[in-house]
Amino acid sequence: MREPDISIEECSYRRALEIVSNKWTALVIYALEGGTIRYGAIKSRIADISQKMLTQTLKQLERDGLVVRKVTPVVPPAVEYALTPLGTTLLPFLRLLKGWSAEHYASVSNAREAYDAAQKDALPG
Amino acid sequence: MREPDISIEECSYRRALEIVSNKWTALVIYALEGGTIRYGAIKSRIADISQKMLTQTLKQLERDGLVVRKVTPVVPPAVEYALTPLGTTLLPFLRLLKGWSAEHYASVSNAREAYDAAQKDALPG
């Protein structure tokens, strides 16, 4: 039997996926692309993200060294977030993904419709 | 209040994420990078993937038009999978992610350790 070469220990690709491949992480990084931005502004930019998920995602990104948090002690408090230099190294990857989607998403959408239609025909009438 | 510009309807980036950003999808595409490959061979390459998840992921990729399934009606059955032309357009993106991980994963790992150590210091002894 062949050895698995796509393992969590050996495959760097897989480790990167652990960082980025969840529902909100990449979206939040994308929202930070334009520079320092306040918590509320991020929330306004990303449709459907809850306060809990935004806070949780930002905390995780901070832990990973991809985002910095700056608190200005005023009343009411102002909290700003920005990408670290490490965080900005992810941007080319995100932009490529965006470009891919712009170019090919329609094809995926069409494929889905065709597939679903074929499935429906296969069922008994 | 500002309008969200990162919504599922308008943001192509977000749609791409829906395709790729789950635990196994990108890994399976990566396993198919080298060309046509049998079901069992994919399973051998990817550590820890269960039969259920592999089947489910392949089916979803087929629906999205990224992978083709070829059944050879012999006994025992032989089923092969390959990337479609559309599927191969994702490879540059995956390779970039892999390169990013090779270059920067250590930084993330270090950041995590530093963050966790700081958290521990903040707790009462």
Added chain:
DNA sequence: CGGTATCCGCTCTGATACTG
């Protein structure tokens, strides 16, 4: 304003058993 804490449903995921 920018959180934290809690509850709760739902999906994702893996084990196990069975089929052609």
Added chain:
DNA sequence: CAGTATCAGAGCGGATACCG
């Protein structure tokens, strides 16, 4: 070999309420 079916647990993610 390549699946399908079923079950059960863990964790994601949302709604709500409260705090500095």
